[in-house]
Amino acid sequence: MLSKPHKTRSNSAEKFQNLxxxxxxxxxxxxxxxxxxKTPYRVWVSEIMLQQTQVSTAIPYFERFxxxxxxxxxxxxxxxxxxxxxxxxxxxxxxxxxxxxxxKIIAASHSGQFPATQLLLENLPGIGRSTAGAILAIAxxxxxxxxxxxxxxxxxxxxxxTEWPGEKKTTETLWKMAEKYTPSHRxxxxxxxxxxxxxxxxxxxxxxxxxxxxxxxxxxHQLGIAKTLPKKKVSVKIPTRQITLLIFVxxxxxxxxxxxxxxxxxxxxxSLPETAYTQSTDSLRKAARALIKRPIxxxxxxxxxxxxxxxxxxxxxxxxxxxxxSRGKIMEADQQIWxxxxxxxxVGLPAPVKTLLMGLNK
DNA sequence: AAATCGGGGCG
DNA sequence: CGCCCAGATTT
Numbered sequence: 001m002l003s004k005p006h007k008t009r010s011n012s013a014e015k016f017q018n019l020x021x022x023x024x025x026x027x028x029x030x031x032x033x034x035x036x037x038k039t040p041y042r043v044w045v046s047e048i049m050l051q052q053t054q055v056s057t058a059i060p061y062f063e064r065f066x067x068x069x070x071x072x073x074x075x076x077x078x079x080x081x082x083x084x085x086x087x088x089x090x091x092x093x094x095x096x097x098x099x100x101x102x103x104k105i106i107a108a109s110h111s112g113q114f115p116a117t118q119l120l121l122e123n124l125p126g127i128g129r130s131t132a133g134a135i136l137a138i139a140x141x142x143x144x145x146x147x148x149x150x151x152x153x154x155x156x157x158x159x160x161x162t163e164w165p166g167e168k169k170t171t172e173t174l175w176k177m178a179e180k181y182t183p184s185h186r187x188x189x190x191x192x193x194x195x196x197x198x199x200x201x202x203x204x205x206x207x208x209x210x211x212x213x214x215x216x217x218x219x220x221h222q223l224g225i226a227k228t229l230p231k232k233k234v235s236v237k238i239p240t241r242q243i244t245l246l247i248f249v250x251x252x253x254x255x256x257x258x259x260x261x262x263x264x265x266x267x268x269x270x271s272l273p274e275t276a277y278t279q280s281t282d283s284l285r286k287a288a289r290a291l292i293k294r295p296i297x298x299x300x301x302x303x304x305x306x307x308x309x310x311x312x313x314x315x316x317x318x319x320x321x322x323x324x325x326s327r328g329k330i331m332e333a334d335q336q337i338w339x340x341x342x343x344x345x346x347v348g349l350p351a352p353v354k355t356l357l358m359g360l361n362k
Numbered sequence: 363a364a365a366t367c368g369g370g371g372c373g
Numbered sequence: 374c375g376c377c378c379a380g381a382t383t384t
Contacts, residue, residue, distance in 0.1 A: 048368095050367095051367065051368050051369075052366085052367045052368070052369095052379085052380080052381085053367085053381080053382085054366095054367095054382070054383080057381080057382070089380095089381075090380085090381080091379080091380035091381045091382090092367090092368090092369095092379055092380060092381090093379085093380085094369080094370070094378095094379070095368090095369085095379095098369085098370085125369090125370085126368090126369070126370085127369085128368060128369045128370085129368090129369095130368065130369090131368070131369080147368095148367080148368070149366070149367050149368080152367095168374095168375085204365075204366075204383095204384085205365095205383095205384065232364095232365075233365095263371090264378090264379090265378095265379070265380085266379095266380090267379090307380085307381090308363095308380075308381080309378095309379070309380055309381090310366090310367095310378070310379055310380065311377085311378070311379080350380090351380075351381065
């Protein structure tokens with residue numbers, strides 16, 4: 001048989017993989033909830049949750065989500081409100097809506113079976129190049145690269161890449177590296193290990209280089225610039241907006257909520273009626289009367305607080321508007337609910353709204 | 363107070 | 374394709 005002479009010395013990618021895999025065997029995380037009973041469905045849900053959320057935050061959400069929706073078909077049958085309910089507090093609610101959409105697609109068009117190619121996965125809502133790679137590698141043991149925030153940080157330091165990683169060219173370079181290093185053997189462990197190294201050793205701020213398996217090879221460490229990488233995007237000051245949120249309280253038990261449009265901030269969540277910022281009782285009375293016909297008992301201001309988004313600060317002035325008690329049936333308009341504080345509906349709430357409502361219960 | 367994080371959507 | 378947008382947590 002004709003064959004090329006066998007290489008006796010492993011190349012640099014193989015050396016790298018061996019470092020990563022033996023680090024994983026000794027230090028990698030192997031007991032995360034989604035690493036037990038590993039199915040494509042569980043891996044997918046975890047990857048979506050982890051897109052913008054740290055492991056420790058995601059764990060309780062993952063447990064509750066899987067408890068309620070053990071299979072993708074059960075998720076597909078759920079209402080969007082219930083999916084958003086389980087997502088309340090996690091943020092980026094588009095992720096939850098896309099998760100639901102994708103479950104419906106897979107239940108209907110793939111007979112409940114997760115597709116296992118890069119192209120099919122990337123065509124599903126909420127799954128891009130990196131998440132598709134993670135599902136292929138972790139759930140299917142298929143050779144596929146990921147480039148999440150952790151891997152980006154590891155690679156920029158390893159190669160001392162000083163350009164901002166958001167540059168198109170730099171991102172492409174990083175993807176090329178990620179692909180070059182990805183092994184065909186034990187790719188699930190490798191992928192988990194890279195995320196673990198990024199999350200526990202190669203952290204932003206001060207990396208723990210002395211404990212790192214790449215200590216000898218890391219360019220940034222050699223140059224003493226690990227701490228300064230990846231280069232930050234030039235920061236922009238974000239503006240502050242002010243609003244007043246109206247808390248209509250009826251019979252000391254019900255609070256009026258309105259469903260927000262499905263796109264934009266808090267898309268699809270149930271929020272408090274909003275009005276232009278004011279602290280004047282007179283204008284609050286006017287705004288309240290425009291929104292509701294019931295007679296007002298009294299109005300008082302809550303304590304103003306701040307909620308920050310990626311691109312603006314929101315100063316929230318809560319206003320409690322107690323309504324005169326009502327005995328008859330309480331009517332709800334379309335896109336409106338009287339949220340029962342004692343028996344909360346299973347709907348999604350923005351984090352500050354949830355905080356406000358919990359405060360009322362005390 | 364600043365930084366973070368992957369993907370969707372729009373022009 | 375380039376650019377803008379989304380939320381809560383950590384540092």
